[in-house]
Amino acid sequence: MADVTSSPVGRPTRGTTGTNRLRRIDRWISRHPVLRRTEDPLVVDLGFGASAVTPLELLARLRSQRPDAEVLGLEIDPERVTRAREQSAGIAGVSFARGGFEVPVPGTRRPAVIRALNVLRQYDESDVAEAWALMCARLQPDGILVEGTCDEIGRVATWIEVGADAVPRSLTISLRLAELDSPAIAAERLPKALIHRNVAGERVHEFVASLDREWTRASAVAPFGPVHRWRTAMHTLADAGWPLVRRDRWRLGEVGVAWDAVAPR
Template identity: 55%
Template sequence: MITRGTTNANRLRRVDRWLTGVHGRLLRAAADPLVVDVGYGASPVTTVELARRLRTVRADVAVVGFEIDPERVAAALPYAGNGLTFARGGFEVPLPAGRSATAIRAFNVLRQYDEDAVPAAWARMCARLAPDGVLVEGTCDELGRRAVWLGIGSDARPRTVTFAARLAGLGRPSELAERLPKALIHRNVPGEPVHAFLTAFDRAWDLHAPLAAFGARQRWLAATATLARDWPVCDGPARRRQGEVTVAWSAVAPRVRVITS
């Protein structure tokens, strides 16, 4: 379905920074790197920014932005060039025959779908990935100050969940619950792993409240280090200093629903 299309310049800077920092090796190793942006919205600005940021890692990377609204595609065409193209398409990712994507970014797209529709959308997109490729699917606020995204493999199975925020404006880590991807947004309730994770994160944040005098970054670093004692945190201090923390999907994945008659 056509998304609302709301977007802003620099909105996806946090996920782009993670993509180039954590998965830059994929771009460097690919023989013919291709990155896809699915559902860029009413303006192509974030796709243009994605291409620019990716080229700091691999100058010859090709970037394709897909939208299902033909009017949005037409509006984006003046921005095409230097390896950046725009075309009509959606979760099927209609790349030319024989081409596969090194990475696919699908941000703020699945939030307006039903939760049951998410696995099929992942599977369709991941079918167009290279064997070692990554799908980055998530949600952020209007200004990109708070975001949560999944790192999904070519088998359509999530590997990681990343929580990211502008620390200066963060009251408590659990405020990021508002930006959970569709696969998790309805699971932030007692008894679900993601709720337990955010509760533990708040507890660690409160434990290190005295460090607030030295800045939110120091408090975040201490809280995430405490969190890592009991949760499978995947990144190190270098990434966490940027207001991120990544955990294994297995630790926060939704519990299987049991349907009773």
């Protein structure tokens, strides 16, 4: 594919994403109703990093649910684009181009999903809304932006689902339950829109504190395994009035909550 933009919007990513780091987000996207319903299952991996690893992993996980899925990897650094093309030579369904928040896509196509992980961490909180708006303007009418961050080995991840109207819908926290000490560890990896809001008086602080508290209280059922303990904590959170979403993901150590419940005050 020829490059479709000469003036990418944004700054180059740090390029440190490694093998399997984004597996939790990939699997969440692959099971999302948007991908199941769309007539054009094009997914953009924005800021894929220093190699073709994450776009190729994303493609494999998407195709377990949508065999016709395609992935377009975008990076601002032209050397990374060239390297990724060389690494993916001969692999159908994946392509690479130079681009940023403007999300250049050939022709009239629009992505069903844009994944932007560990991209906005290097920006200021005040930059988030504009970046969301630029990316979401490129989506299909029912498409979504998945924007967030994770730790270096993918055991702690958080992301925000944003609609094509650039309005956030939910926050998801995804944790490896085995040997999990405290769900509050997620606070260190909150998306840029929320990470500076984890202070007393803010909704996201209240949610993380409640999540941590109910996990601790559920220690009584720990002998039945971490998944059972997590489910117990999730049921208690829901009973307390937290608007949890995609409850079928609880068994995976995930919890999604409606954006209004965690939005900055």
